[in-house]
Amino acid sequence: MDSNKGSLLLALLVIVYASAVVCLSQDGEGGGNDQTGQQQEPLKKDVLGSTSLASLSSSARLGAPGRAMMNFSSRHYALLGTKALHDDPFVINRLEVIPVRNITTRLEHGVEISVSPSMLLRSGEWVTVSWKGVKEPSVYDWIAVYVPADADPSKVAPVKYKMACNHPDHVKYGSGSVQFRLLNMRDDYRFVLVRNWGTKPVVISRSNTVAFSNYDEPTQIHLALTGKQGEMRVTWTTRGRGRAPYVRWGMTAGDYTSSSPANTTTYTRTEMCGGPARSIGWVAPGYFHTAVMNGLTVGTNIFYSVGDDGYAHSNPKSFYVPPNVGPQSTVRMLAFGDLGQAEVDGSNDMAESMEPSLLTARRIIRDAYMDDDSRRQYGLLVLHAGDISYARGYTCQWDVFFDEIEPVASRVPYMVSVGNHERDWPGSGSLFQVEDSGGECGISYGRRLPMPLPSLPPPLSPLIVHPSSPVLRSRKLLSSSSSSSFSSFLTLFGMKETTDVLLEGEAEVESANNALKNAGADTPWYSVDYGPIHFVVMSTEHDFKAGSAQFSFLEQDLASVNRRRTPWVIFSGHRPMYVDSTDDRPVQGDNPVAEQMKRWLEELLMTYRVDLAMWGHHHTYERTCAVYRNKCVPPNSDGSFNAPVHLVVGMAGAGTCDNVRPVTPEWIEYLNTEQHGYVRLMVNATHLGYEFIGNSRGEILDRGFITRRFLW
Ligand SMILES: [Fe+2]
Structure with missing residues (x-):
């Protein structure tokens, strides 16, 4: 018996065992007849026999996280006699195990x-x-x-x-x-x-x-910021192009006083770059309609419906118009990466690595609007930092993903960045020549999730201060263990905040939405203002070296931020700049990528006082100290800016990773390799609080805050 045959036989035995396990767990007796009619042994370990949400634990129920998933993936590919279509060994698409x-x-x-x-x-x-x-x-x-x-x-x-x-x-x-x-x-x-x-x-x-009964029923309804105050974008899907799709809205459900027409797009099989996206995974995606509600008054609750006369209209949905951009506003964010999706009916029982996604989505929905205070969704934003659905060429998985998030995404803006599992494909223009997108090569992502286009900032305003200017100061990271301080912080959050920020005479530096002439170009990086925050979202899957289009955008954008208007700057992308990982694979391994990120982008983050950077990709929650060049930077005596804090938030649902270094780097202050969940941010003019929320019980596993006094 050669080694290949041995591996295949082993894989078959594993699958046979897994198959029996799924069935045995159903009869509740721990036994049953196998194919030969012989009695099988009772189960000795916990396996997923039912997808009852209540029965799911916070971590994936595959035993040890991370490594276990890698084995699960490997044996399925071995079974199929093929190699993995992607280079991420931790998660598989549930349909990739089928030898079509x-x-x-x-x-x-x-x-x-x-x-x-x-x-x-x-x-x-x-x-x-x-x-x-x-x-x-x-x-x-x-x-x-x-x-x-x-x-x-x-x-x-x-x-x-x-x-x-x-x-x-x-x-x-x-x-x-x-x-x-x-x-x-x-x-x-x-x-x-x-x-x-x-x-x-x-x-x-x-x-x-x-x-x-109606294939033009609007589905996959989700909101996004446009980058303009008083606007909200809504996107939905139907089977056909329709006649004149539009959104209508008003202050009361069913009583719509305004409307706006939609633009419609789709993608074809031939636009896919290869792999399952172009073959066995293809299902016609329908048409994507996107319309902008405008002239919205801050703080009002807007009811809206999308559809097309003569086809269908959605049931009423509602959202709160986001707060004004400026330091006087208080906002919240729910942030995570690598959510993925799972079937609520327990389907796909031979590949259960993303069940925790359901718990995270449900917890986020509850966080957004199902708790006691119906206004909790006011000022709320969701940020999904890449690896969105893990469809990887299987259209239907996008349907499942949007169904999972629609309860929250149709009520608060759902902002995203592109990950390797949306974008990467050899020869397609992605930075990494790997097959992680299953052939979608960013097309599906771009058409389904329209984000603000990269804006071209105006020339530097006289009000933009040089980084060395003494007016940029007063920032201090407080210990997350300081619970009494945190209580004070929460108390402070409940107060009407007054600041000494001077807006008088300020020349607004609008990011302006100077859309690129080539709308829809492969440039999934952007910035957007939200309350007191300037968000900068990059693509780690595209060239970011000095001289690249993306680097130029990031540099100009960061240099143009008006910190009197948006005192906080949060930077986000998919692959982390700081991560505790043992992935040293050449080029696309976590550590080589982190080194490139530091080489080309860390100076920008430091120079332009980026307060917080959030990343996904590595399926852990990690929080660094204020760090620069791999060293913790202690707070300055005057409380001025020291360095950015980095969060890895890749633990939303698609498995967890335990491939961390034996000795934790000194710049890691908190590391969790086992819990799925998400991060909640609360931000006003002077405080940025963060909480890592476990998805099973909603427990707070890590929390702290960054404060600053605004003296500029
Ligand atoms: Fe990733």
Whole structure:
């Protein structure tokens, strides 16, 4: 037996075991019959048999995080006889484990599968799939779900699947039923019963189809800032281009007094750069409509509906118009990276690495508006720092992602930066020549999530002070362990804040939205003002060296910030500049990338007094001291600026990483490799508070604040 055959056999055994595990956990007895009819051993370890949210722990339920996921991924790829399509060993797309091109169809007489109901009114309704007559049933039988209904299983991946043995009768009697929740993916569904989970699946029966009553039902509704005060962008998806899609809004649900037309776009299969995006993962994405609500009054609660006369309109949604840009405003942020998505109906039970995403999304939704104070969403912004859906070429995963976040993204602006799993593809212009996007190469990301375009700042204003000017001062990082100080801070936050900031005579330095002539260009970096904060968002997947277009933008933008108007500057991107990681792979490893980031960008952050930098990619929560050139910079005696603080917030849902150094770097003040969650920021003119929230119980795992006195 050569080593390859040995690896394949080992992988098969692992999959067989995993398959049995999924089924055994369902019958609640810890035992059952395998394919040969022999009694199997009870389970010895915790596995995901049900996706009940209440049963999920904060960390992924795959045992040890990080490394365990790497093994899980590797053995699936070994099973398929292929190498990974991406270089991130920690997470896989749940549909990548299916050997699509090995699937054959050999319908078996007497086997029936059906689904009910066959017509659905709304996205997200449930159906029951029933089957009977399976001879020699086994734990390897599975139910695959296809859109469109006439998709060829040997050419197109299912949009999801469940093991048939989720029903306890299957292995004994060859019959059973399971439930699925179906999103409106703009075409009919069909379910097929398949033998042989593993290398050579065979379709043995096909169901009736399930249709939606209206394929132009608006879905995937999400908001974003435009960069202009009093505006809010909304984007949604339908099957067709429509006639005249628009958004209408007003102060009361159903009583809309204003409207604005939408621009419409989509992307085609041929625009994809390769991989599953261009082949087995392709499902027509529909059309994306985006419209801007304008003339909005700060603080008002706006009700809106999107749609198209003669097609469909959405139910009313609402949001609070963000506070004025300026130091007088108080805002909150929920920030994270690497959220991913998961199916709430328990589908895809052979690859469960992103279930924690559901808990984080639910916790964020609750944080945004479901707690006691209905105005909590006022002044709230979500920032998702790259690795958005992990669709990686499988269109349907974008549908699942937007369904997961819509409850919050349709009510507060959802701002994003691009990650390797949206952008990277060899020869496509990405900085890293890897296949992490599954062939999407940034097209899907750019069309689905319109962000402010890179603005071209005006020439430096006379009010822009030189970095060495003494008027830039008074910044101090306080210890996060100072709970009494933190209470004072919270008390302060509840007060009406007055500052000694002088705005009189200020020449506004607007970032101006000087849109690039080539709208839609591959330039996913931008800046935007929000309350007292100037956000700068970069793409770590594009060239950022001095002389690059991105570097020029970042330098000009940072140099142009009017700190009297936005006293805080927060910088964000996907791959971290400071990270505790053992990933030393050449070029795209965490540490080589961090070194390049420091080489080209750290001086900018230091020179222009960036207060906070937030990154994703590494699936941990990490907080540094105020750091510069790998050294903690102690607070100055006069409280003036010392150095930026960095947060790695890649722990939202797509697994956790434990590949950290044996000896923690001195610049790390807090490190958590096990908890999924997100970061909550609270910012007013003088205080920036941060909290790391665990996603299971909402517990605060790390917190602290940065203060400053404004003397400029
Ligand atoms: Fe990443």
